[in-house]
Amino acid sequence: MSNKTLRIEGVTRTFPGRGRAAPTLALQPTSLEVAPGEFVAILGPSGCGKSTLLRIVAGLDQPSAGSVALDGAPVTGPGPDRGMVFQSYTLFPWLTVERNIRYGLEERGLPEAEQRAIAARFIDRTGLRGFENHWPRQLSGGMQQRCALARALANDPEILLLDEPFGALDHQTRELMQELLLEIWQADRKTVLFVTHDIDEAVFLANRVLVMSARPGRIKAEVAVPLPYPREWTVKTTPEFGALKARLMAEIREEVRKAAIA
Amino acid sequence: MQPLKPVSPGARLVLGAGFFAVFLGAWAFVTYGGHVPALFLASPGRTLSSGWSLLTEYGFLGDIAVTVFRVVGGFLIAAVMAVPLGLLMGAFKPVEAFFEPFFSFCRYLPASAFIPLLILWAGVGEAQKLSVIVIGSVFQLVIMVAVVAGATRPDLVEAAATLGSRPVSILRRVVIPAAAPQIAETLRLVLGWAWTYVIVAELIGASSGIGHMIMDSQRLLDTGQMIFGIVVIGVIGLVTDFAVKSLNRWLFPWAAL
Ligand SMILES: Nc1ncnc2c1ncn2[C@@H]1O[C@H](COP(=O)(O)OP(=O)(O)OP(=O)(O)O)[C@@H](O)[C@H]1O
Ligand SMILES: [Mg+2]
Numbered sequence: 019m020s021n022k023t024l025r026i027e028g029v030t031r032t033f034p035g036r037g038r039a040a041p042t043l044a045l046q047p048t049s050l051e052v053a054p055g056e057f058v059a060i061l062g063p064s065g066c067g068k069s070t071l072l073r074i075v076a077g078l079d080q081p082s083a084g085s086v087a088l089d090g091a092p093v094t095g096p097g098p099d100r101g102m103v104f105q106s107y108t109l110f111p112w113l114t115v116e117r118n119i120r121y122g123l124e125e126r127g128l129p130e131a132e133q134r135a136i137a138a139r140f141i142d143r144t145g146l147r148g149f150e151n152h153w154p155r156q157l158s159g160g161m162q163q164r165c166a167l168a169r170a171l172a173n174d175p176e177i178l179l180l181d182e183p184f185g186a187l188d189h190q191t192r193e194l195m196q197e198l199l200l201e202i203w204q205a206d207r208k209t210v211l212f213v214t215h216d217i218d219e220a221v222f223l224a225n226r227v228l229v230m231s232a233r234p235g236r237i238k239a240e241v242a243v244p245l246p247y248p249r250e251w252t253v254k255t256t257p258e259f260g261a262l263k264a265r266l267m268a269e270i271r272e273e274v275r276k277a278a279i280a
Numbered sequence: 281m282q283p284l285k286p287v288s289p290g291a292r293l294v295l296g297a298g299f300f301a302v303f304l305g306a307w308a309f310v311t312y313g314g315h316v317p318a319l320f321l322a323s324p325g326r327t328l329s330s331g332w333s334l335l336t337e338y339g340f341l342g343d344i345a346v347t348v349f350r351v352v353g354g355f356l357i358a359a360v361m362a363v364p365l366g367l368l369m370g371a372f373k374p375v376e377a378f379f380e381p382f383f384s385f386c387r388y389l390p391a392s393a394f395i396p397l398l399i400l401w402a403g404v405g406e407a408q409k410l411s412v413i414v415i416g417s418v419f420q421l422v423i424m425v426a427v428v429a430g431a432t433r434p435d436l437v438e439a440a441a442t443l444g445s446r447p448v449s450i451l452r453r454v455v456i457p458a459a460a461p462q463i464a465e466t467l468r469l470v471l472g473w474a475w476t477y478v479i480v481a482e483l484i485g486a487s488s489g490i491g492h493m494i495m496d497s498q499r500l501l502d503t504g505q506m507i508f509g510i511v512v513i514g515v516i517g518l519v520t521d522f523a524v525k526s527l528n529r530w531l532f533p534w535a536a537l
Contacts, residue, residue, distance in 0.1 A: 098444030
């Protein structure tokens with residue numbers, strides 16, 4: 019269970035142009051507060067600055083203006099309190115599944131027995147039992163992302179930043195991964211910031227969905243998802259789910275069209 | 281033949297051995313057929329018998345050992361200096377900005393041109409032989425290792441940072457392991473170049489070694505011995521290359537080599 023509040027205040031990001039090119043305004047002033055244990059999904063058209071925002075929260079990029087703070091402590095760089103799962107596969111190819119999951123624990127200098135016990139727990143929870151000693155290149159895409167999730171979770175971060183973690187997976191695998199993530203979140207109630215293109219995914223998982231405008235991005239709408247937890251996949255067929263989806267679709271269609279024309 | 285279509289291991293072996301056979305055949309044809317005077321080019325049989333007498337009567341094994349010692353010694357000295365510096369340059373851009381222009385300049389200085397100077401400085405002993413190899417390899421190695429280390433996937437570095445790694449630990453736990461297989465390949469390549477430098481060093485002002493033997497044989501107009509010496513270098517090169525390749529595959533099972 020997380021207990022720290024994430025506060026994003028007036029965060030802006032402009033990428034300097036190369037040579038004579040004009041600078042790119044990727045993110046307009048964005049403010050957001052995420053309470054401990056919330057699951058917030060960020061939905062928006064391609065190129066609207068979702069990754070930029072997440073990377074700033076992770077400390078991997080610096081805002082041009084504004085600030086990010088976790089329980090009042092300003093974020094100045096990456097740290098183990100903000101775990102991240104990237105859209106690309108980022109397991110360390112030279113480490114086995116188990117050693118990948120132990121990476122952050124080794125960094126903290128935990129005794130090996132403890133590392134192994136924690137890794138074993140997350141191997142079980144992500145269904146990777148039997149693959150502990152495989153190299154990443156021997157895993158399917160879905161398994162690699164489960165391992166990346168286990169690696170982030172094993173480190174016990176305050177906040178989990180997920181940047182389209184299932185974006186490269188096929189539809190069926192993706193749905194299984196959503197259920198797995200939801201199960202884990204329902205058990206741990208960690209604060210999650212989840213970026214996605216997929217409306218179903220956002221509604222199914224989150225208790226709050228933010229819609230971002232086309233570039234330069236800003237938060238243009240906020241939709242609460244009052245569906246009760248624990249949620250099962252069957253919730254996707256309920257009229258409430260359908261209504262929320264329709265509303266978000268209307269919000270985002272406009273932006274996607276703008277992004278496509280721009 | 282389809283472009284880029286792989287060939288089976290068996291066929292690869294047969295084809296590879298095939299060209300050796302063609303080459304030997306051509307050699308035998310021009311020498312046994314009397315198309316070139318024996319003084320200029322010894323026949324394969326003559327080369328083998330010269331080689332046998334070199335090994336049994338003239339202590340050529342000692343020369344081989346001396347040359348191998350020089351190559352390995354010079355190469356190790358170069359590697360010990362170049363690999364850590366190259367890693368630091370690849371990982372930390374200010375370090376690279378400091379050293380890279382100078383080393384890129386040094387890289388184009390031909391090692392053989394240093395031999396007269398080195399003889400002046402270090403005489404004709406082992407120190408001079410080793411220096412030629414070190415000068416020939418170290419700058420190439422530094423630059424190549426820096427490029428390899430600098431090509432570490434940035435998303436892996438970022439993943440490590442979000443897992444709590446600080447810069448030194450990122451260097452140790454991400455950049456070095458990520459670059460290791462490529463660095464091993466680079467070392468294999470540069471070891472091959474070290475062989476050419478040692479022979480050049482031994483052709484000038486040496487009293488032992490394969491290169492010295494070849495020089496001596498030239499004075500006696502013994503082309504059989506000269507060719508045997510050259511072939512020995514080739515065989516040692518081929519064997520080390522194969523051994524290092526297997527070692528790399530064994531060391532880095534995770535890399536799909
Ligand atoms: N390092 C960079 N240098 C220059 N421009 C950048 C850089 N990173 C991102 N941008 C620009 O900022 C904008 C937002 O990028 P960002 O990656 O945040 O989009 P996104 O919403 O994550 O898109 P997607 O859904 O396709 O991943 C884009 O227009 C992109 O071109
Ligand atoms: Mg993105």
